[in-house]
Amino acid sequence: MNRYPWWKYTILAVALLIGLLYTVPNLYGEAPAVQVSSGKATLKIDSGMVQRVEQVLKSAGLQPDFVQFDGNSVRARFRDTDMQIKAKDAVSKALNPDAADPSWIVALNLVSRSPTWMAKLHALPMYLGLDLRGGVHFLMQVDMKSALTKKAEAFTGDMRTMLRDKNVRHAGITREGDSVEVRFRDAATAQQAQGLLSDQLPDLAWTQVADGSDIKLIGALKPEAARRVQEQAVKQNITTLHNRVNELGVAEPVIQQQGLDRVVVQLPGVQDTAKAKDIIGRTATLEIRMVNETSEARDAVAGSGPVPFGSERFLERGGRPIIVYRAVVLTGENLTDAQPNIDSQTQEPTVNLTLDGKGARIFKDVTRENVGKRMAILLFEKGKGEVVTAPVIRSEIAGGRVQISGTMTTQEASDQSLLLRAGSLAAPMEIIEERTIGPSLGADNIDKGINSVLYGFTAIAVFMSLYYLLFGVFSTLALAFNLLLLVAVLSMLQATLSLPGIAAIALVLGMAIDSNVLINERVREELRGGASPQTAINSGYERAFATILDSNITTLIAGLALLAFGSGPVRGFAVVHCLGIATSMFSSVMFSRGLVNLWYGRQKKLKGVSIGQVWRPDGGVPAAGSTVNGEGN
Amino acid sequence: MEFFRIRRDIPFMRYALVLNVVSFLTFAAAVFFIATRGLHLSIEFTGGTVIEVAYEQAADLNKVRATVEKMGYGEVQVQNFGTSRDVMIRLPVRAGEKQTEVTGRVFAALCQADAGTVGTKQYTTPQGGQVSRPSCSTAAGAEPMKLSRTEVVGPSVGEELKWDGTKALLATVVGIMIYLAFRFEWKFALAGIIANLHDVVIILGFFAFFQWEFSLAVLAAVLAVLGYSVNESVVIFDRIRETFRRMRKMDTHQVIDHAITSTTSRTIITHGCTQMMVLSMLLFGGPTLHYFAVALTIGILFGIYSSIFVAAGIAMWLGVKREDLVKVGAKESDPNDPNAGAVV
Numbered sequence: 001m002n003r004y005p006w007w008k009y010t011i012l013a014v015a016l017l018i019g020l021l022y023t024v025p026n027l028y029g030e031a032p033a034v035q036v037s038s039g040k041a042t043l044k045i046d047s048g049m050v051q052r053v054e055q056v057l058k059s060a061g062l063q064p065d066f067v068q069f070d071g072n073s074v075r076a077r078f079r080d081t082d083m084q085i086k087a088k089d090a091v092s093k094a095l096n097p098d099a100a101d102p103s104w105i106v107a108l109n110l111v112s113r114s115p116t117w118m119a120k121l122h123a124l125p126m127y128l129g130l131d132l133r134g135g136v137h138f139l140m141q142v143d144m145k146s147a148l149t150k151k152a153e154a155f156t157g158d159m160r161t162m163l164r165d166k167n168v169r170h171a172g173i174t175r176e177g178d179s180v181e182v183r184f185r186d187a188a189t190a191q192q193a194q195g196l197l198s199d200q201l202p203d204l205a206w207t208q209v210a211d212g213s214d215i216k217l218i219g220a221l222k223p224e225a226a227r228r229v230q231e232q233a234v235k236q237n238i239t240t241l242h243n244r245v246n247e248l249g250v251a252e253p254v255i256q257q258q259g260l261d262r263v264v265v266q267l268p269g270v271q272d273t274a275k276a277k278d279i280i281g282r283t284a285t286l287e288i289r290m291v292n293e294t295s296e297a298r299d300a301v302a303g304s305g306p307v308p309f310g311s312e313r314f315l316e317r318g319g320r321p322i323i324v325y326r327a328v329v330l331t332g333e334n335l336t337d338a339q340p341n342i343d344s345q346t347q348e349p350t351v352n353l354t355l356d357g358k359g360a361r362i363f364k365d366v367t368r369e370n371v372g373k374r375m376a377i378l379l380f381e382k383g384k385g386e387v388v389t390a391p392v393i394r395s396e397i398a399g400g401r402v403q404i405s406g407t408m409t410t411q412e413a414s415d416q417s418l419l420l421r422a423g424s425l426a427a428p429m430e431i432i433e434e435r436t437i438g439p440s441l442g443a444d445n446i447d448k449g450i451n452s453v454l455y456g457f458t459a460i461a462v463f464m465s466l467y468y469l470l471f472g473v474f475s476t477l478a479l480a481f482n483l484l485l486l487v488a489v490l491s492m493l494q495a496t497l498s499l500p501g502i503a504a505i506a507l508v509l510g511m512a513i514d515s516n517v518l519i520n521e522r523v524r525e526e527l528r529g530g531a532s533p534q535t536a537i538n539s540g541y542e543r544a545f546a547t548i549l550d551s552n553i554t555t556l557i558a559g560l561a562l563l564a565f566g567s568g569p570v571r572g573f574a575v576v577h578c579l580g581i582a583t584s585m586f587s588s589v590m591f592s593r594g595l596v597n598l599w600y601g602r603q604k605k606l607k608g609v610s611i612g613q614v615w616r617p618d619g620g621v622p623a624a625g626s627t628v629n630g631e632g633n
Numbered sequence: 634m635e636f637f638r639i640r641r642d643i644p645f646m647r648y649a650l651v652l653n654v655v656s657f658l659t660f661a662a663a664v665f666f667i668a669t670r671g672l673h674l675s676i677e678f679t680g681g682t683v684i685e686v687a688y689e690q691a692a693d694l695n696k697v698r699a700t701v702e703k704m705g706y707g708e709v710q711v712q713n714f715g716t717s718r719d720v721m722i723r724l725p726v727r728a729g730e731k732q733t734e735v736t737g738r739v740f741a742a743l744c745q746a747d748a749g750t751v752g753t754k755q756y757t758t759p760q761g762g763q764v765s766r767p768s769c770s771t772a773a774g775a776e777p778m779k780l781s782r783t784e785v786v787g788p789s790v791g792e793e794l795k796w797d798g799t800k801a802l803l804a805t806v807v808g809i810m811i812y813l814a815f816r817f818e819w820k821f822a823l824a825g826i827i828a829n830l831h832d833v834v835i836i837l838g839f840f841a842f843f844q845w846e847f848s849l850a851v852l853a854a855v856l857a858v859l860g861y862s863v864n865e866s867v868v869i870f871d872r873i874r875e876t877f878r879r880m881r882k883m884d885t886h887q888v889i890d891h892a893i894t895s896t897t898s899r900t901i902i903t904h905g906c907t908q909m910m911v912l913s914m915l916l917f918g919g920p921t922l923h924y925f926a927v928a929l930t931i932g933i934l935f936g937i938y939s940s941i942f943v944a945a946g947i948a949m950w951l952g953v954k955r956e957d958l959v960k961v962g963a964k965e966s967d968p969n970d971p972n973a974g975a976v977v
Contacts, residue, residue: 131921448919456913460906467902500850503914503922504857507929510910511861514903518868521899547871550816551864557808558860562853565801573853 002537002601004594012594015485015586022488025118025125030110031065032084034091037073037105044415045104049074053091060090066116077111084108126491129498129572130254130266132442132449138265140429147233147427148178148226150285153328155180155201155219161365162200168193171214179220180204183211190215203228230261233427236333238263263429285428286332286420289324290366291374291390297323314378316387324376324387329366334359338420340413343405349413351389353402353420360398368396377420380428388416449502456506457483460513468520470599470610475516478592482512485583490576500573508580514551515588518544520611527614533606541593548589556581642894646886649946656943660831663838670841675848676784678795680726682735685782686743689775691717700746701739715920719781740780744769747777798852805856806830809863817870820951825866828944829859832935839931845924854928861907862936865900866944872896873945877955885953889945900937908933 036053037045047069053076054067062083064076076091078084085108092106112125152175159182163170170193171183182197184190194206194217203225209216221229234257241255241263254266292311299305300313300323307313311323334356341352355363366375376390391404408416460479464472486505490497523540531539559581562574600606676683686692697720698711706724714721724735741751749769769778806826813822836855840847872892880888911933915926 445919445921448917448922451917452910452914452922455917456910459909459913463906463909499921500853500925503850503918503925504853506910506914507857507907510907513906514864517899517903517906521902525895547868550867550871553812554809554863554867555857555860557812558805558856561801561804561808562856565797565804566849566853570849570853573850577857 002534002597004597004601008590009594009598012591015591016481019481019484019488021118021121022123022491023484025112025114025123026487026491028112028114028125031077031079031113032081033075033077033109033111034084034087035073035075035107035109036091036095037107045069045073052095056091056094057087060086062087062090068116075109075111122492124491124494126487127494127496128442128446129496129501130442131499132446132497132502140263140265142230142234142237142261142263143428144230144233144261145178146285147229148221149175150328150331150427151221151229152178152180153331155204156327158201158362159197159219161362162196163193166196168196176218178226179218181219182217184215184217185213187215190217193217234261234263237427237429241265285380286335286388287328287378287380287385288330289326289328289376289378290370291376292323292325293373312385314376314385314387316390322376322387322390324378329375330355330359330362332420334362335420338417340410340417341403342410343403346405348405349408349410350403350405351408351413351416351420353404355402363402364396364398367393371395388420445499446502449499449506453483453502453506453509457509460510464513464516468612471520471523471596472612474592474595474599475513475520475588477595478516478587479509479513481591482580482584482587483509485587486576486580489579489583495575496572497576498572500570501576504573504576504580508577508584511555512580512584512588515544515548515584516592518547518551519588519592523609523611524614527609527611533609534600537596537600537609541589541596545589548585552581552585639894639897642887642890643897645890645893645941646946646949649942649949652942653946653950656831656939659838660834663835663841666838666841667834670844672837672841672847673844674795675846676723677849678798678847682724682726682739683782683784684722684724684736684739684780685714686720686722686740687779687781688718688720689777692720694720696746697722697743700742704739704742706735706739740769743778747771749777794849798849801852801856802833802859805859809860813863813867813870816867817874818957820953820957821866821870821948824944824947824951825863825870827947828866828939829863829936831943832862832932832939833859835935836928836931840924840928845927848924850922850925851928854925855932858929858932858936862932862940865904865936865940868896868899869893869940869945870948873948873953881955885949885955888955889949893941893945900940904933904937 036049050067050069053074054064057064057067057076062078064078064083064087067074067076076087078087088106088108095104095106112119114123114125118124156173156175159173159180163173163182168189169185170189171185173180173182175181182193184193190208194208197204197217197219198206201219203222204219205222206217206219209218238255238257254264256264292308294308296305296308297311300307300311301321303321307323310327311325314322314324316322335353338354339352341350342348343350370393372393374390374392377388378385379388380386389404389406391406404416457479461476464475464479466472468475483505486508490501495501519540522544523536526536526540527533556578559574559578562570563578566574600609686697692713694711694713698709701709701711701722701724707727708725710721710723712721713719722739724739737751744751747769749771752768752770768776769780770776809829810822810826813825833855836858837847839845840851845851869892872895873889876883876888876892876895880891883891908930911926911929914922915930918926
């Protein structure tokens with residue numbers, strides 16, 4: 001009765017192997033590396049960079065362990081830090097001829113020392129949290145002035161549409177700083193317009209000023225509206241950052257507002273500032289404007305004339321100049337989504353944009369009036385604008401669903417949509433403080449965490465082995481197996497391990513031994529009751545199972561509640577706690593049973609089991625075979 | 634080895650009344666302290682600023698306190714953290730102050746008090762990672778102090794965390810109650826949850842009385858303990874049910890006594906093992922895990938006590954009967970069958 005079929009042993013062996021495979025990378029430690037990633041949103045890194053870096057390193061006489069491309073960056077691993085620093089200088093000099101405007105971010109980094117074949121199997125070490133290895137911490141300043149300016153700019157567009165809809169004739173709408181100005185030829189129209197505008201745009205306070213023969217209406221953002229704009233800008237930026245960081249799969253990122261206009265970004269486990277900058281540096285704002293195609297503008301493109309008033313010169317992706325009006329038709333705020341797609345009729349790759357209600361309305365008007373003309377979608381990064389695409393408007397577009405097609409590859413379409421999505425920041429942000437929390441503090445915490453687990457585990461192992469003898473050894477092995485599985489699962493999930501996470505591992509081990517105690521006590525009890533050893537083992541395991549299940553479920557309820565409502569470090573604790581419960585069910589019941597079966601299962605005439613002394617209240621000698629080894633009764 | 638050589642069932646329930654009164658008094662005291670003293674919530678909940686500074690030599694707390702108090706940030710707490718060289722400074726949230734600047738200013742003031750100037754130190758670790766950190770160096774080039782950690786939490790985040798914590802606690806309690814009611818019956822569910830809430834309140838009472846810092850980690854410990862010690866009640870209730878089935882001649886008192894006695898060995902060994910682990914965290918885990926381990930220790934100890942006396946006691950006062958638990962079994966099997974109760 002105490003035999004497992006071969007497939008159960010196979011499952012256990014496979015679990016053990018997988019557990020080992022995924023746990024081992026955690027033991028290798030880290031090696032110095034140089035990492036190259038894109039410094040601009042419009043610049044995409046690809047595997048071609050590997051050759052470039054290899055070439056640079058070769059000409060500098062440096063021999064890397066390997067140079068590899070991992071989707072977001074190219075990393076070169078080195079034997080020692082001397083070589084790493086030399087390599088960084090060489091690569092940086094070669095890739096960024098203009099140090100003031102670097103296209104590529106070259107940074108020092110650490111990568112796992114584990115062999116490449118393991119990395120190919122995705123057997124990678126766990127990330128360590130900010131508290132264990134340090135990490136990057138960014139303080140970001142949201143450019144509030146620009147948020148207000150942009151809001152005012154958007155108001156000018158709204159006003160134009162409103163006044164035209166109501167047939168109110170004006171002599172020009174301009175933006176001055178954070179306020180907007182409308183000129184009127186006569187007072188009556190101004191009066192009419194003021195009524196209309198204060199009605200439709202309650203966020204602006206209007207004042208009439210006489211300006212020569214004209215009347216000027218000045219609309220200033222009300223203080224509470226300004227505050228609201230700023231708050232919303234920060235909130236939207238935080239949300240966008242969250243999405244962006246989430247898309248990159250960084251666990252437990254901390255993105256919080258600090259003060260009125262700052263956002264903190266902490267990326268635990270991302271020791272490399274390059275990657276973090278890559279994520280955050282792509283904070284770009286998006287604007288849709290019309291392309292100026294007048295003859296003056298054509299002259300400006302050709303370089304034979306100045307850029308016309310009210311226009312700006314930008315570079316297209318190919319490097320050709322393009323003249324674009326300053327007036328903003330739409331901002332990233334009105335863009336709700338951008339996805340790459342394939343046109344069902346032409347089979348051409350396209351980029352599909354979705355606009356919100358307001359954006360759709362404006363877009364409809366603009367496209368109706370500008371059929372045949374070009375519009376430009378601009379991406380602003382760190383104050384510098386670049387044209388993502390400048391398509392020709394073929395017809396009036398209503399409903400807010402816009403399709404951009406043209407000669408582009410599928411890859412380009414998906415890159416463009418990513419860039420357009422990246423634009424949904426309400427206001428630009430710039431990193432004003434960047435801190436890498438040094439590893440020394442974290443190393444100390446790791447030692448403390450690991451020591452707690454180690455000493456606790458040893459104490460339990462010694463006690464169990466003394467108290468339950470061979471069964472105690474089996475229990476200890478099961479507990480070790482549990483630890484192995486838990487670490488393996490966490491590594492597989494690429495979870496971020498924090499100090500609370502280590503505490504959870506310790507606690508899970510302390511609680512998981514409960515299952516084995518229950519089993520061992522049951523087996524003893526059965527022996528005490530006079531059952532034969534084989535029966536005792538069998539019924540001990542069977543009967544203890546219901547209780548084990550019960551106790552794990554109650555623990556799991558608490559774990560799930562923490563997982564659902566916890567945040568930051570507590571979430572890390574909860575994840576480990578819940579996973580630990582699952583692995584402990586497997587290891588303490590199935591694995592320990594496997595060991596027992598392997599040891600005792602084949603012995604048909606089992607005389608006794610090594611589970612420590614079984615004491616009987618009546619003082620009599622227990623039924624045949626229920627005790628063993630020297631201790632006796 | 635066998636620690637527990639119990640010949641007769643221990644009459645736990647004889648002491649139930651006395652101990653329940655004691656329990657109630659402890660409970661009342663805990664509630665009293667929570668109400669009057671309140672919990673010393675960490676800045677994760679209240680918002681505020683924590684600055685941890687590591688000095689080269691043992692730090693002069695009074696000097697640090699005087700320096701920081703002079704800056705006028707309101708109620709400042711200065712205390713050692715772990716060793717005598719590490720100092721933790723806690724500042725409250727103040728309206729109209731930019732919190733990020735506070736950390737810099739405090740560090741600068743402390744640095745100045747030690748005749749140093751603040752700068753930024755950039756270097757590469759021996760492993761090859763890039764580090765850039767604020768530093769404080771004296772004219773002689775020594776570094777009297779290092780900024781080891783700063784933590785700044787805005788008040789809104791704190792509010793959110795408080796609310797989330799409460800929700801997590803409620804979800805756990807409700808979840809466990811539903812499970813117990815489904816697994817046993819309402820009397821046990823009620824008894825179990827009262828017993829375990831009693832534990833939670835007592836842990837909180839300890840934290841309120843000693844004004845230990847109640848952080849997110851402690852909250853996690855409290856919830857983990859809640860789930861864990863409900864186990865204890867479940868194991869005992871399981872045995873009570875089994876005993877009701879098997880020992881048909883015993884009355885409720887005896888059944889409960891027997892159930893508790895026969896699980897004692899397991900209870901003590903399991904909790905002993907868990908406690909060994911927790912003790913290891915308490916001893917080796919450093920200051921960060923200290924209160925986490927303390928909360929677990931209190932929870933584990935009171936968990937044993939409350940499962941035996943409070944949970945079983947309340948179940949007894951509520952009047953559990955054989956019929957409550959073995960209804961289904963009684964219908965299905967012949968009442969005269971001697972093996973009827975052997976099914977688990």
